[in-house]
Amino acid sequence: MAVKALTSNRPATIYQVAERAGVSIATVSRALRDDTPVTDETRRRVRQAAAELDFTPSRSARSLAEGRHAANGIVFPDLVGPYYAEVVLGYEAVAAGLGSSVLILATRDRADAADAVRELARRVDGLAVLGRTVDDDVITGLALPVVLIARDPVPGVDTVRTGNVNTARALAEHLRGHGYERFAFLGDPDGSPDVVGRWTGVRQVLGGACSLVPSPGFDLEAGQRAARALLRSRRPPRALICANDELALGALRAAEAAGRDVPGELAVTGWDDLLAARFAGLTTVAQPMRALGATAARWLDRRINDPTPAARRRVLPTRLLVRGSCGAHLEVHPR
Amino acid sequence: MAVKALTSNRPATIYQVAERAGVSIATVSRALRDDTPVTDETRRRVRQAAAELDFTPSRSARSLAEGRHAANGIVFPDLVGPYYAEVVLGYEAVAAGLGSSVLILATRDRADAADAVRELARRVDGLAVLGRTVDDDVITGLALPVVLIARDPVPGVDTVRTGNVNTARALAEHLRGHGYERFAFLGDPDGSPDVVGRWTGVRQVLGGACSLVPSPGFDLEAGQRAARALLRSRRPPRALICANDELALGALRAAEAAGRDVPGELAVTGWDDLLAARFAGLTTVAQPMRALGATAARWLDRRINDPTPAARRRVLPTRLLVRGSCGAHLEVHPR
DNA sequence: TTGAAAGCGGTACCAT
DNA sequence: ATGGTACCGCTTTCAA
Numbered sequence: 001m002a003v004k005a006l007t008s009n010r011p012a013t014i015y016q017v018a019e020r021a022g023v024s025i026a027t028v029s030r031a032l033r034d035d036t037p038v039t040d041e042t043r044r045r046v047r048q049a050a051a052e053l054d055f056t057p058s059r060s061a062r063s064l065a066e067g068r069h070a071a072n073g074i075v076f077p078d079l080v081g082p083y084y085a086e087v088v089l090g091y092e093a094v095a096a097g098l099g100s101s102v103l104i105l106a107t108r109d110r111a112d113a114a115d116a117v118r119e120l121a122r123r124v125d126g127l128a129v130l131g132r133t134v135d136d137d138v139i140t141g142l143a144l145p146v147v148l149i150a151r152d153p154v155p156g157v158d159t160v161r162t163g164n165v166n167t168a169r170a171l172a173e174h175l176r177g178h179g180y181e182r183f184a185f186l187g188d189p190d191g192s193p194d195v196v197g198r199w200t201g202v203r204q205v206l207g208g209a210c211s212l213v214p215s216p217g218f219d220l221e222a223g224q225r226a227a228r229a230l231l232r233s234r235r236p237p238r239a240l241i242c243a244n245d246e247l248a249l250g251a252l253r254a255a256e257a258a259g260r261d262v263p264g265e266l267a268v269t270g271w272d273d274l275l276a277a278r279f280a281g282l283t284t285v286a287q288p289m290r291a292l293g294a295t296a297a298r299w300l301d302r303r304i305n306d307p308t309p310a311a312r313r314r315v316l317p318t319r320l321l322v323r324g325s326c327g328a329h330l331e332v333h334p335r
Numbered sequence: 336m337a338v339k340a341l342t343s344n345r346p347a348t349i350y351q352v353a354e355r356a357g358v359s360i361a362t363v364s365r366a367l368r369d370d371t372p373v374t375d376e377t378r379r380r381v382r383q384a385a386a387e388l389d390f391t392p393s394r395s396a397r398s399l400a401e402g403r404h405a406a407n408g409i410v411f412p413d414l415v416g417p418y419y420a421e422v423v424l425g426y427e428a429v430a431a432g433l434g435s436s437v438l439i440l441a442t443r444d445r446a447d448a449a450d451a452v453r454e455l456a457r458r459v460d461g462l463a464v465l466g467r468t469v470d471d472d473v474i475t476g477l478a479l480p481v482v483l484i485a486r487d488p489v490p491g492v493d494t495v496r497t498g499n500v501n502t503a504r505a506l507a508e509h510l511r512g513h514g515y516e517r518f519a520f521l522g523d524p525d526g527s528p529d530v531v532g533r534w535t536g537v538r539q540v541l542g543g544a545c546s547l548v549p550s551p552g553f554d555l556e557a558g559q560r561a562a563r564a565l566l567r568s569r570r571p572p573r574a575l576i577c578a579n580d581e582l583a584l585g586a587l588r589a590a591e592a593a594g595r596d597v598p599g600e601l602a603v604t605g606w607d608d609l610l611a612a613r614f615a616g617l618t619t620v621a622q623p624m625r626a627l628g629a630t631a632a633r634w635l636d637r638r639i640n641d642p643t644p645a646a647r648r649r650v651l652p653t654r655l656l657v658r659g660s661c662g663a664h665l666e667v668h669p670r
Numbered sequence: 671t672t673g674a675a676a677g678c679g680g681t682a683c684c685a686t
Numbered sequence: 687a688t689g690g691t692a693c694c695g696c697t698t699t700c701a702a
Contacts, residue, residue, distance in 0.1 A: 061679035396695035
C-alpha cells in the first residue's frame with residue numbers, strides 16, 4: 001500500500017540536479033541551454049541527471065531571473081462569432097512559432113476590464129489589443145509593447161486594421177448599380193471603429209439616399225429586431241447594408257418572417273463572410289482575420305526585441321463577395 | 336529635449352515603495368494585500384507611496400514566492416469553427432471570475448504538441464485538455480491538476496463530456512421513421528472520441544443498414560469530397576449522417592452541385608448546430624459547449640485547491656434539432 | 671504591529 | 687570549462 005514516491009512529490013530543482021551530476025548549479029544551467037561552453041562529458045552527465053530527476057526549470061524562477069516572461073497576451077471583446085476566434089488563432093499560431101505562450105483576456109461587459117488588462121500586462125512581454133475593449137488611456141498607460149488590432153491608431157502604438165472605407169464604397173456602388181434608390185445602413189458606429197469606416201464609405205457614395213439605423217448590438221437578434229421594425233415602417237428601404245454578417249442574417253430572418261422576398265423586395269448585405277453567409281447566399285465582404293492576428297503577433301515580437309522603431313500602421317485589404325442577396329446578376333458568382 | 340523620466344524607466348519595486356513609505360518591505364507586502372495586521376495609518380502611507388510610484392508587484396516574483404501561478408491553461412486542437420471557440424469562451428469566463436489568467440495552446444498538427452503541453456504545464460496551476468490534442472500518456476505524465484473535455488476518461492482524471500450515444504440513437508430512430516432504408520455515416524472515429532460515440536449510437540439502431548464512410552477530416556472540403564464520391568457510387572445512401580455540421584454542409588454543397596434534391600433524394604444531418612446550420616436548414620444536434628468549458632474551469636479550480644477527491648465524470652446533455660434537411664415533416668419545427 | 675532575514679529557483683558575472 | 691555568488695522581487699516565518 002505504501003506509495004513509492006515518498007521521496008519528492010514536488011518537481012526537482014536545479015540544486016538536486018547539480019548534486020546528482022556532481023557539478024555546480026551554474027554548470028547545470030549552462031549545460032541545459034546549449035549555448036554556453038560546457039564539456040560534452042559534463043553536458044551528458046547533467047542531461048542524464050536531469051532526465052533521471054525529471055527536471056524542468058521553474059518558469060517563474062526563470063522569468064524572474066531573466067526579466068522576461070516569454071509570453072504575450074491578446075485582449076478581445078468576446079469569442080462569439082468566428083471573427084475574433086480567427087484573429088486569436090492567427091495570433092496564437094505565430095506567437096507559438098516564435099516561442100512565446102499566449103494569454104487571453106475576454107473583456108465582454110466586465111466593468112473591471114481596464115484592471116484586468118493591467119493585470120494581464122504584468123504577466124507578459126507584449127500585448128495585442130483588439131477593437132472595443134478598453135479605452136485609449138488604458139493603452140497609453142501600459143508600460144510594455146502593444147499592438148492594436150482593428151482599432152483606431154493611438155500615437156506611438158503599432159496598428160493593424162482591415163480596409164473599410166474603400167470596400168464600403170465598392171459595395172455601395174455595386175448596390176446603386178442594381179438601380180436601388182432607398183438605402184439603410186444598419187449598425188452601431190459607436191460600437192466599433194470598423195463600423196465607422198464602413199458607414200463613412202457607404203455615405204460617401206450614397207449620401208442622403210442612405211439613412212443610418214443604429215443597431216443595439218451586433219448579433220442575429222439585434223439584426224432581426226431592427227429589420228422587423230424597418231419593414232413595418234412607412235417607407236422601408238429597398239436595400240439594407242448591414243455592418244456585419246450576423247446583423248444581416250438576422251435581417252434575412254426578419255424578411256422571411258414578414259414574407260418579403262430577398263432580394264426581390266429587399267436587398268441585404270453583410271460584412272465578414274461567416275460560414276453561414278455562404279449558405280444564406282449573402283453578399284458580404286471578406287476580411288483577412290487570421291492575417292490580422294498573425295501580423296500583430298509578428299510585430300509584437302519585433303517590438304519586444306527592439307522597442308525603438310517608429311510606430312507602424314498597416315491596413316489589410318478586404319474583398320467584396322457578391323452573392324444573391326443583393327439582387328439578381330447575370331453571371332452567377334462562385335462560392 | 337531632455338526626457339523627464341530618466342529616473343526609472345523600469346517598474347517600481349517593493350523596496351522603493353518601502354523606502355518611500357518609511358517602512359520595511361514586509362510591511363509593504365502586508366499592507367498591499369488586505370489580509371494581514373497593519374495599522375490603518377501605515378496602510379495608508381504604503382498605499383500612497385505605491386500609487387505615487389505606480390507600483391504593481393512583479394508577477395514572476397510573486398509566483399516564485401507563492402509557489403503558484405494564479406493561471407491555468409486550456410489545450411485544444413484548433414479554433415476554426417465555433418465549437419472550440421465556445422468551449423474556450425466558457426472556460427475563460429469562469430476562470431477569470433475565479434481570479435486566474437488563461438493560457439491557450441492550439442496543437443493543430445504540431446509535431447511537438449506533447450512538448451508544448453509540458454511546457455505550458457510549467458506556467459500554470461492546472462490544465463484543461465480538449466479532445467484530440469495529445470496522447471493519454473502525456474496527460475498522465477503531467478504533475479498538476481488536469482480536467483479532460485470531450486475526451487475519453489483517463490483513470491484518476493476529471494472528465495466532462497457531452498452525450499453522444501443516446502442522441503445519436505434518437506437521431507437514427509428519427510431518420511428510420513422517415514422510412515429510409517440505406518444509410519451512411521460520414522466521419523472519422525479515429526479522429527475524435529465524440530465521433531466514436533456518435534457512430535456507436537447510430538449503428539446500434541441502424542445496424543447493417545448504415546455503412547461507415549471514413550472522412551479524411553472534419554471540414555467543409557472533406558464533406559464535399561466524400562459526398563460527391565458517394566453520390567456517384569453505384570448505390571448511394573438515402574440518408575447521410577455526418578459526424579459534424581461542417582461535413583454536413585459540405586455534403587449539402589456536393590448534393591447541390593450534383594443536382595440532387597435535399598431531402599428529396601438525399602437526407603443529410605449534422606452535429607453541433609453551427610450558425611450556418613440554421614440557415615442551411617440542417618437537422619443537427621445542439622451541444623452545451625460553453626457549459627463544457629465552464630464546468631472544466633470550475634472543477635479545475637476546485638482540484639487546484641484540494642487535489643484529494645476522487646476523479647469526477649460528467650456527461651452534459653445534448654439535444655436533437657429537427658429541421659428540413661432530414662426529410663419532410665408535418666409540423667414545421669421552430670428555428 | 672513591525673522588521674530582519676531566509677527562502678523561492680533560476681541566470682549571469684567574476685574568478686579560478 | 688567550471689564554481690562561487692550576487693542578484694531578480696516578492697512572501698512568509700520568527701523575533702522584537
